[in-house]
Amino acid sequence: MSSKTFSDFPPAGFKGVVLRPGDPGYAEARALPNARYATRQPALIARCRDIEDIVMAVEYCAGRGEPIAIRSGGHAIDGHAMPHDAFVIDMSLMKHIEVDPQTGVTTIEAGVLLGEMDAATQRHGYVVPSGTVSTTGAAGLTLGGGIGYLTRRFGMTVDNLLSVDVVTVDGRRLSASAKENPELFWGLRGAGHNLAIATSFTYRAHKVGPEIASGLIVYPIEAAVPILGRIDEVMLAAPRELTLYPVILPAPPLPGLPPHMIGVPIFVLIVVYTGESAKYEEALTGVRPLARPLADMVRPSSWLEANSLLDVLAPPGRRQHSRGGYLAAITPEIAQTAVDLVSRAPAPTGPGPSVAIAFPCLGGANFDVGEDAMAYSREGAYWLWEVLGQWDTPDEDAQYEGWVDGVMNALNPYSLRTGYVNLSTDRGAEWLRNLYGSPEKWQRLCALKSEFDPRNLLSYNKNIARAQAAAASLRAAGVAWSRER
Numbered sequence: 365m366s367s368k369t370f371s372d373f374p375p376a377g378f379k380g381v382v383l384r385p386g387d388p389g390y391a392e393a394r395a396l397p398n399a400r401y402a403t404r405q406p407a408l409i410a411r412c413r414d415i416e417d418i419v420m421a422v423e424y425c426a427g428r429g430e431p432i433a434i435r436s437g438g439h440a441i442d443g444h445a446m447p448h449d450a451f452v453i454d455m456s457l458m459k460h461i462e463v464d465p466q467t468g469v470t471t472i473e474a475g476v477l478l479g480e481m482d483a484a485t486q487r488h489g490y491v492v493p494s495g496t497v498s499t500t501g502a503a504g505l506t507l508g509g510g511i512g513y514l515t516r517r518f519g520m521t522v523d524n525l526l527s528v529d530v531v532t533v534d535g536r537r538l539s540a541s542a543k544e545n546p547e548l549f550w551g552l553r554g555a556g557h558n559l560a561i562a563t564s565f566t567y568r569a570h571k572v573g574p575e576i577a578s579g580l581i582v583y584p585i586e587a588a589v590p591i592l593g594r595i596d597e598v599m600l601a602a603p604r605e606l607t608l609y610p611v612i613l614p615a616p617p618l619p620g621l622p623p624h625m626i627g628v629p630i631f632v633l634i635v636v637y638t639g640e641s642a643k644y645e646e647a648l649t650g651v652r653p654l655a656r657p658l659a660d661m662v663r664p665s666s667w668l669e670a671n672s673l674l675d676v677l678a679p680p681g682r683r684q685h686s687r688g689g690y691l692a693a694i695t696p697e698i699a700q701t702a703v704d705l706v707s708r709a710p711a712p713t714g715p716g717p718s719v720a721i722a723f724p725c726l727g728g729a730n731f732d733v734g735e736d737a738m739a740y741s742r743e744g745a746y747w748l749w750e751v752l753g754q755w756d757t758p759d760e761d762a763q764y765e766g767w768v769d770g771v772m773n774a775l776n777p778y779s780l781r782t783g784y785v786n787l788s789t790d791r792g793a794e795w796l797r798n799l800y801g802s803p804e805k806w807q808r809l810c811a812l813k814s815e816f817d818p819r820n821l822l823s824y825n826k827n828i829a830r831a832q833a834a835a836a837s838l839r840a841a842g843v844a845w846s847r848e849r
């Protein structure tokens with residue numbers, strides 16, 4: 365049961381919906397896709413309707429020194445959107461989307477989900493490069509970076525961000541862009557969860573579709589090492605219009621896959637190709653000779669179909685844990701390690717796959733932007749590795765968590781020190797400190813945090829102030845962090 369009531373909220377003029385434990389609608393509002401947080405009871409959920417509502421909620425919290433939780437899509441794996449006992453600013457009623465039909469420039473409010481943004485932009489033939497699961501919040505994704513099937517072609521979501529409107533923790537309304545508040549804009553692109561409450565985002569969009577090609581090519585697990593061992597050279601030669609996400613997982617029920625294969629480890633290439641259809645086969649010339657597939661399910665599709673392909677693999681309502689990191693290259697050794705780990709994974713139980721190790725492809729346009737251009741770090745990161753475990757009962761927590769963390773420990777020696785803040789649960793202070801790249805970038809972020817959130821009211825996140833404090837106490841004890849050794 366929550367111990368706080370915030371009984372004097374809302375102030376007069378608040379237009380949104382206020383929910384406390386026991387109120388009709390509270391249980392639905394606090395639910396997150398990751399069922400591990402189902403027992404948490406935020407003290408108050410303020411569903412804001414507009415910026416004025418957000419300013420009122422922020423000023424209320426700031427006046428009491430109360431930490432502010434923010435829920436946009438509620439998708440983040442650590443459940444930071446709905447902490448126990450917290451005051452939550454919930455963006456889910458703020459869904460306005462505006463697309464300029466001529467230029468594609470798209471402005472969304474902070475409660476918009478990726479599928480909603482895709483549907484609105486595709487009406488005019490455009491896409492804002494974002495992530496791969498349609499129920500993810502655009503806000504949390506953008507503030508961390510935003511990786512998806514168009515990263516190789518058009519860069520990260522943050523590379524296509526033109527401006528962000530925010531409310532600061534002292535209630536000021538600011539716009540951040542290359543021209544206005546440029547230093548804040550630098551930090552919001554990669555470490556934004558720590559700096560301010562984002563209320564709307566304006567993006568550059570790109571013409572994509574209407575018809576593209578997407579789907580899965582399914583291979584026997586024996587093909588994983590031969591294909592992954594050559595995938596670097598394949599992708600270096602491939603056009604930017606092609607993206608491959610290799611995944612190793614126990615086979616879910618897939619059309620075309622014989623029933624005896626279900627639950628057996630397989631190797632899958634998720635293929636999304638947005639170039640001219642006549643050149644699709646040419647784009648795949650590096651892949652075709654490497655192994656014979658069990659099933660090739662790549663078909664002409666719409667962008668909306670392609671960008672929700674993965675929705676079924678991570679259904680809401682299951683217990684989830686994930687970790688991730690960057691790789692400069694995928695070697696046969698890394699591929700074999702991943703195959704061995706999946707073959708030792710806990711046996712599948714509920715719907716959808718129980719575990720997966722994926723290698724989302726970066727490179728291409730991701731490297732058109734310099735490492736220091738914004739907080740988000742990318743130098744030398746040609747691939748991500750991401751491990752996901754999904755299960756259904758608390759009894760299985762330790763088993764799956766242990767397996768996911770075992771994958772992290774096995775892949776750590778091959779990983780860069782930098783990484784992508786959104787695609788992992790929190791891995792601690794030293795991890796966060798190294799995640800953004802050089803010590804100079806970290807200092808810049810610490811300075812921004814001190815300027816825009818000196819009391820660390822935005823603390824429900826992978827937190828810069830806590831990491832900074834941990835570094836200071838280690839230094840005081842004479843212990844150096846790994847980068848400083």
Ligand SMILES: Cc1cc2nc3c(=O)[nH]c(=O)nc-3n(C[C@H](O)[C@H](O)[C@H](O)COP(=O)(O)OP(=O)(O)OC[C@H]3O[C@@H](n4cnc5c(N)ncnc54)[C@H](O)[C@@H]3O)c2cc1C
Pocket residue numbers: 433434435436437438439440441444445455474494495496497499500501502503504505506507508509510511512556557558560561562563678786787824825826
């Ligand atoms: C199944 C799954 C698939 C995913 N796929 C991808 C992918 O393809 N590409 C990718 O890049 N990422 C992906 N992610 C990671 C995703 O980008 C992050 O989880 C992201 O934080 C989700 O945004 P959200 O708005 O739903 O977050 P929430 O859970 O609402 O919030 C997450 C964090 O962001 C902060 N926050 C949220 N809204 C605001 C705001 N308006 N202003 C300031 N801070 C805010 C919160 O305080 C919290 O710390 C995936 C995650 C999952 C679980």
